[in-house]
Amino acid sequence: MGKQKTAINRKKAPIKSTPKKIKIGEMTLTEHSPAQWIKDNPDVMLKGLLEAFRDGDKEAVQDIMGALTRTHGIAKVSKKNKS
Secondary structure, eight states: OOOOOSSSSSSOOOOOOOOOOETTTEEEEEOOOOOHHHHOOHHHHHHHHHHHHHHHHHHHHHHHHHHHHHHOOOOHHHHOOOO
């Protein structure tokens, strides 16, 4: 097989500025943004993390910490935890 060249102009993903709205009958559904919810509710995330530690639920701790680092970025999370 011959080698194929990579396209020079790659398509960029569109920037999401506003959540998408879908109208179904009389209901209007909006796109859910878990990242925004995590930023707006840090106390709920902390409660969940503490409860997972108390219960010894390793998977829940990994999921919550993963969500926090994906949302805030590793640099911000590590700066907050430095004393």
